[in-house]
Amino acid sequence: MLATFGLAAAVAGAAALPANATAPPPPSGWTQVFLDDFNGSAGTGVNTTNWQYATGTSYPGGPANWGTGEVETMTNSTGNVSLDGNGNLRITPLRDSAGRWTSGRIETNRTDFQPPAGGKLRVEARLQMPNVTGVPAEGYWPAFWMLGAPYRGNYHNWPAVGELDIMENVHGRNQVWATMHCGVNPGGPCNETTGIGNSTTCPGSTCQSAFHTYTMEWDRSVSPETIRFLVDGTQFHSVNASQVDATTWSNATNHGFFIILNVAMGGAFPDAFGGGLDADTRSGVPMVVDYVQVLSATGGGGTTPPPSGTRDAYSPIQAESYDGQSGTSTEASSDTGGGQNIGSLANGDWAHFRGVNFGSTGATQFTARVASGAPAGVSGLVEVRLDSRTATPVGSFSLANTGGWQSWRTVPANISRITGTHDVYLTFTSGQPADFVNVNWFAFGR
Structure with a gap:
């Protein structure tokens, strides 16, 4: 989310599920270590036992505009971040009469998400990107991603501490991007600010018109250690430890991570694809999140992912x-x-x-x-x-x-x-x- 990349490839479709589907139980060999199904009364905020709000236009003392050039102010208002009463979270960007944008950004309180030694971690969300395309979608930048724990409270050690972008999208394109950021900025072994990334179209229904499941699987049971990115169970990108030097990989991965959900408006990624917001950008179209789940497997257990259809x-x-x-x-x-x-x-x-x-x-x-x-x-x-x-x-x-x-x-x-x-x-x-x-x-x- 602090930087972006691009390359498209199509993948196979997957069966649709209801908008308020329950998170699936862990497969054999996996243990659930975090779940938010976003159940609660309509119009209420998120469960602050699980999440904290990031508000304003930057972290305290951190880079302006969240380090990306995005233009919105993040709030904890239920106008921007709320449950819908049907088992979903809605993060909704809004423009006021003066043309100023607000939106929402929530982060897990926990910063310890990482695979055990010799094991695996799976982080996934089932969500629908803002259902807006074409000119009205210009400047929309929804994301589901993770930052290395050392970033919390420092805010000046990116990208060395690692960033894992599980789902990013811009301008309402039928496309999901995934990337790993690491090393130094600019340039370095991870090609910053671009990072090491890839993208694909959403299988079956478009990213905007339907829910899809976006997954990151971090595997320490294989050599080289590998981080995979999937949509609806089909892998479209991976990064492994042999692609960068040992110090860069260790600095980016030898610690826990926290999870972030947000919808930015404008910034570097939209600019890279033809520009940002304008007067025709539509206000009030939410990213709808069904659940966020984190699973762990020890000693190489669990299926990575099912051999059929990987x-x-x-x-x-x-x-x-x-x-x-x-x-x-x-x-x-x-x-x-x-x-x-x-x-x-x-x-x-x-x-x-x-x-x-x-x-x-x-x-x-x-x-x-x-x-x-x-x-x-x-x-x-x-x-x-x-x-x-x-x-x-x-x-x-x-x-x-x-x-x-x-x-x-x-x-x-x-x-x-x-x-x-x-x-x-x-x-x-x-x-x-x-x-x-x-x-x-x-x-x-x-």
């Missing part, structure tokens, strides 16, 4: 969202939508993507978005293998120089028919030791 084979899978790799690096991409790609790919390198669901009809095509600045005479194969990086490839294509390491093209290939759910390995084979390819995303087709 990733949709037929939607773009971002290459930097790998679950394991060897020899790759991650860098900012100039491809359409921005985001990141993996690069420095040469003979023997690989990237691992868990739980790709091909369904029962089966895939017969493979497509990847690739670029190459390899010198003359250097080329190689981009291969697809299933369940093991040493398995026989089910398909491949060859690639040589495309005009530069950020000169992108989409390359198709036929593959042996694949059904069911598999781990996918992209492997890279060449007769020369030099790097020969960058990969932005890949997908499968029927």
Whole structure:
């Protein structure tokens, strides 16, 4: 929320639930450590045992306009933050007759949300973004996110203490952004103020017209330690400890976090997508939150996430969202939508993507978005293998120089028919030791 990024990819749909659905019980292996279902009388404020209001235009002594350039004043008024009497929280931005905006920002009192050693943490909210699109949505910036505990009371140690944006949206676009902020600002290993992020469209119904479940899963049971972001149970982004240096990762994660829900108006993120508020921006459209839940699993227990449907084979899978790799690096991409790609790919390198669901009809095509600045005479194969990086490839294509390491093209290939759910390995084979390819995303087709 203190900064943003962008890259879009579509994912599969999910069944709709009622607006006042109860938070689901923890899956096997998980323990519920926090829940607010926002049950209470209409027009009342939030439960202050769980939440505190952040009011004004900054923290005491902190950066002005919450460090983002947003223009609203946050209040604890029930006009801006209240329960609706049907099991939901509403955070509603309002403009007065003088054109001044107010809105709401609440934060958990607890600052200790982190996975146990060798375990996992899952933080999720089921919510509907403000149901406004087009010109009336200009400047809307709803968010569900987390800040590292050392930020509370300091307010000048961002982004080193870590920020995890589970859901952000601007201008009423049918798109959810997720990102991790860390390191130093500007630049640094986390590319600030952009951060390490990705985005996708909401599955099925749009983000604005329906409730969706937005999840962050922080996994210390795997190596490298990985933080995953999902919408309606489908992963669309991840960040792991191998993507930055050990000190940066430790400073950003070796402590608890607190949770934030807010609707900002205007600021850096809306500005990055064409501008902020204007006279046509509609007042009074709330973000509606059904529940916020935090789950914990010890010793690697729990399902991460269910193997079936973890990733949709037929939607773009971002290459930097790998679950394991060897020899790759991650860098900012100039491809359409921005985001990141993996690069420095040469003979023997690989990237691992868990739980790709091909369904029962089966895939017969493979497509990847690739670029190459390899010198003359250097080329190689981009291969697809299933369940093991040493398995026989089910398909491949060859690639040589495309005009530069950020000169992108989409390359198709036929593959042996694949059904069911598999781990996918992209492997890279060449007769020369030099790097020969960058990969932005890949997908499968029927």
